[in-house]
Amino acid sequence: MKPAIEIKNLGKEYKLTEALPYLALRDQLALSVKRLFSPVGVKKEKFWALKDINLSIEPGERVGIIGRNGAGKSTLLKIISRITPPTTGEAFIRGRVGSLLEVGTGFHPELTGRENIYLNGSILGLKKAEINRQLDTIIDFSGVEKFIDTPLKHYSSGMQLRLAFSVAAHLEPEILLIDEVLAVGDMEFQKKCLGKMEEVSRKDGRTILFVSHNLKAINDICQKAVMLDKGKILMYDTVEKTTNKYICTIQSGQNIRPLNSDQIKRIHISSINLVNSRRLTQYIFKEDENIGIEFTIRNKDWKRPFTIGIGLNTGLKGRILISNRLSEAISENSSKTVIAWLPAHYLTPNSFSIDISLLDSSNEILDLTTDAISFEIAIANTKFEGIGYDYGIISKDLIWENAD
């Protein structure tokens, strides 16, 4: 059997001018005039969002795509779903494609829930007859049947999302492309949708390509994973191997965040590093070492106290620890560096990554950086050496009491 998705030497080049919000005719005219007077011309900057991508996915395989922001994950999905054309190379897609780059695409606030099911469904590629047939299950699944004939503008955002997910969960293409859509909405309903998608895909052998930052979700759904970095495939292997490798590579040198996103923020985390007790940078720790998460908060004009939230993730199990701390206000246009210590004799040999967020008093996010940096607890030279069984994630001495 031929692969469901076959990608050969695919590349996508963007001109940087296209990254502008839009091009105005007057700019174009001004540019032409400029060119007239400078024979060298104005050079357009270009960059390859994707380069030399070769990938072959068999029917029924569920493949995750992971990588940092800007690695080209979404571009790849956009090319496969034909939203944007490649610059080089080609791809063959064998089967009906359903793409879910955003839930609720085309929802219109003036139309009722029922009308929006038809509109959204047909935009996503369902035939009218298919929607007719599934209408009742879609409405049932969404849990908004009471309001189904009310215009969408009267729905809460949660209700809109449930309706959108519900339509999406009932798509029945042979190849399903999902981008990050499961990052929103309440957990309970997300689980329901994931469950539904999994059920369908297992039963019908549907091919799934799933882009997410959520390694746990990738691990739950996918068997294999592709790791992209700077537009290239670094690894294509089983989901365990790829996610582990990914966690190890989110490391030094990558902890400085792009400037453009930070310039607009009132307060943000400008750098992150991991240090040992002697304040030396380190990414692999022993079990008996304290792990210092050292990071700098840069304040532009935030005047009130804020909360620093630290989340610890381990690739396959997701978020395993959170810790919040209220910080007093820091003066405007200044920076402050702090270290949060993870105690020794606490984590077991695994790969971990760290999320840091800054929140205001009503828990609104001021800044959030996910998988900002990662580290490993080494197996060697610890009390775990040689242990053949699952040693979990956290090891903590318990409080024992003689209860005779």
Place this chain on the structure above:
Amino acid sequence: MEKFITHIQPPGRFSLGLKELWQYRELFYFFTWRDIKVKYKQTYLGILWAIIQPLGMMFLFTLLFSRALKIDTGSVVYPVFVLSGLILWNLFSAAISHAGDSMIQNAHIIKKIYFPRLIIPGSAVLLALFDFLMGFFIFLVFCFIYRQPQHWYSLPYFIAGILIVLVAGFGAGSFLAALNVKYRDFRYTIPFLLQVLFFSSQVIYPLYSITHTWLIYLLSLNPVNAAIELFRAGLTGAPVDYTITGIGLFSTLVLIVTGIYYFRKTEAYFADIA
């Protein structure tokens, strides 16, 4: 089981993509249906607006040009004459402005889902046609009020006139839609463009009232003139001026070919720049 095979490659040869448009025909229907529903839900006057607007214009022009300036319209009374021109003009202008704006209006969908992009300006033109049908009904009512004789043989003329407007409007609208995506400030020129086209159309005056022949030929480049010529020939039974119609058909052809060609050539990159 039948397998769909999609071959993705860099944009190459030009093709109309008719087969694909046919596969997606239901989406045509849904987009048009959405636009009609939303349009008539949002305005309180609703359908009434589509009727009041041409009627108001009709009274105004009748007052100005029939009473004050005494324009000769032959065997047709002026209100019917001007209404016949107005409804066709409105169809053309609505088709162009809806279609021209349509890609920007639907940018959020274009960036997320693939479908043949021509569906968007296409359904914008169908929305204009829906408004037109109501105007056409009012036109028939006024024909009855003013005892304008009607014949079955006028129907093909009417249809021919409407078709020319639709095709020309779709061509020009698609062209403008593509330009609008590329150059976002281009939309500000559309109202001006429409104003020029309006006064060059034989809506409020008949083309034959112009004494300079070269001017008539120049104005005939505006396809609405050919459409109105055919439409009014159906109304009065007067012979069709083949020069005016011929020139108009020619520019309609040019509009639809260049419009669709330019649209198809640029559409691949809409998602990147919209």
